[in-house]
Amino acid sequence: MQTLHVDLGERSYPIHIGRGLLTQPELILPHLKRKQVAIVTNTTVAPLYLEKLAQPLRDAGVKVIPIVLPDGEAYKNAATLNLIYDALLENRCERSTTIIALGGGVIGDLAGYAAATYLRGVPFIQVPTTLLSQVDSSVGGKTGINHPLGKNMIGAFYQPQVVLADIDTLSTLPARELSAGLAEVIKYGLIRDEPFFAWQEVNMQKLLALDTEAMSYAIYRSCENKAEVVAADERESGERALLNLGHTFGHAIENAMGYGVWLHGEAVAAGTILAADLSYRLGWLNDAEVERIKAIFIEAKLPIDAPALGVDRYLDLMGLDKKVVDGQIRLVLQQGIGKSLVTSDYDATLLQSTLAIPA
Ligand SMILES: NC(=O)c1ccc[n+]([C@@H]2O[C@H](COP(=O)([O-])OP(=O)(O)OC[C@H]3O[C@@H](n4cnc5c(N)ncnc54)[C@H](O)[C@@H]3O)[C@@H](O)[C@H]2O)c1
Ligand SMILES: O=C(O)C(=O)C[C@@H](O)[C@H](O)[C@H](O)COP(=O)(O)O
Numbered sequence: 001m002q003t004l005h006v007d008l009g010e011r012s013y014p015i016h017i018g019r020g021l022l023t024q025p026e027l028i029l030p031h032l033k034r035k036q037v038a039i040v041t042n043t044t045v046a047p048l049y050l051e052k053l054a055q056p057l058r059d060a061g062v063k064v065i066p067i068v069l070p071d072g073e074a075y076k077n078a079a080t081l082n083l084i085y086d087a088l089l090e091n092r093c094e095r096s097t098t099i100i101a102l103g104g105g106v107i108g109d110l111a112g113y114a115a116a117t118y119l120r121g122v123p124f125i126q127v128p129t130t131l132l133s134q135v136d137s138s139v140g141g142k143t144g145i146n147h148p149l150g151k152n153m154i155g156a157f158y159q160p161q162v163v164l165a166d167i168d169t170l171s172t173l174p175a176r177e178l179s180a181g182l183a184e185v186i187k188y189g190l191i192r193d194e195p196f197f198a199w200q201e202v203n204m205q206k207l208l209a210l211d212t213e214a215m216s217y218a219i220y221r222s223c224e225n226k227a228e229v230v231a232a233d234e235r236e237s238g239e240r241a242l243l244n245l246g247h248t249f250g251h252a253i254e255n256a257m258g259y260g261v262w263l264h265g266e267a268v269a270a271g272t273i274l275a276a277d278l279s280y281r282l283g284w285l286n287d288a289e290v291e292r293i294k295a296i297f298i299e300a301k302l303p304i305d306a307p308a309l310g311v312d313r314y315l316d317l318m319g320l321d322k323k324v325v326d327g328q329i330r331l332v333l334q335q336g337i338g339k340s341l342v343t344s345d346y347d348a349t350l351l352q353s354t355l356a357i358p359a
């Protein structure tokens with residue numbers, strides 16, 4: 001097992017990465033205020049991993065309240081959040097009850113927001129079971145739900161007590177979901193870590209084949225990048241916005257196509273290609289760099305062609321992005337591989353050209 005730390009003063013916490021972590025209650029017990037946990041999961045993950053996590057905790061004297069939600073991005077909403085509150089109240093959960101998220105990013109975001117708001121805040125633990133959640137969503141404290149008008153529009157920054165990334169859980173992950181997670185791994189290379197990007201170019205097939213050594217390295221290096229960024233800018237007043245590469249476009253795609261039709265990672269992949277296209281038009285990326293970026297997403301079995309929503313529809317949806325300031329759409333763009341910036345200082349007609357995708 002390898003351990004990293006997210007350094008946030010009194011909100012600091014460890015990220016444990018390794019095999020067989022679900023059945024090691026000693027990694028969870030020191031973080032409990034009281035021997036009672038509510039495990040939030042879904043109908044897909046529960047039959048696979050709920051008892052693996054719950055039974056050793058029960059054996060250690062912990063009361064376990066399972067909360068099993070419907071599965072899918074379409075359920076990351078206020079109605080599903082209410083199901084969590086209902087179960088917590090029905091079971092008379094107190095401020096000392098810890099909420100454990102067992103699942104992918106949808107479960108982590110929902111359970112984290114429930115933890116941030118139930119009784120105005122109860123302790124929270126992340127047990128991510130998708131690649132995307134192990135490399136990104138379980139770390140950094142962004143929690144929340146979607147609104148029909150926009151992605152993740154309601155939420156809170158709320159850090160977990162500990163993150164347990166058990167690599168063994170990836171063995172049951174569908175191939176499409178594995179690729180979706182790789183989109184966020186590629187992101188770290190593109191925004192701030194060119195050597196990691198170059199390593200991915202050589203090792204992508206190993207990652208797709210779930211090679212343990214390569215996967216452990218990719219998860220560790222991704223979490224290391226994210227932990228550094230979050231420690232420097234917890235609430236996204238500056239550098240953290242770089243973690244949004246491809247997301248202003250991607251969130252527009254997820255919303256326009258209907259939540260869950262394009263996976264988050266797929267929309268981020270296509271959105272990152274749009275960001276690269278605009279960076280190229282601005283003269284900040286050259287042909288060879290754009291080709292390298294396209295090639296790695298293709299190698300990871302991710303889409304590089306964004307849907308033709310129409311320029312106005314894209315601009316309308318992108319105008320709801322959380323990075324918008326004074327009505328200006330701020331974008332994460334690239335000035336080379338491993339070098340990125342957040343800016344609204346681009347020619348609007350160039351953005352329109354990028355968005356004029358032929359149907
Ligand atoms: N909070 C953040 O910082 C952050 C970062 C990135 C993404 N996100 C959010 O995360 C969500 C995407 O997360 P995701 O890609 O994990 O999707 P997801 O949570 O929908 O999980 C993908 C699918 O895999 C299933 N699954 C989970 N673990 C499994 C396993 N081990 N074996 C088999 N099936 C398994 C799930 O039930 C689901 O059907 C989006 O809502 C996105 O907005 C949040
Ligand atoms: O942690 C962050 O900061 C990120 O931006 C990570 C993203 O991968 C993630 O999808 C996040 O949920 C997007 O945040 P949002 O603020 O644009 O909703």
Ligand SMILES: [Zn+2]
Pocket residue numbers: 136184247264268
């Ligand atoms: Zn993301």
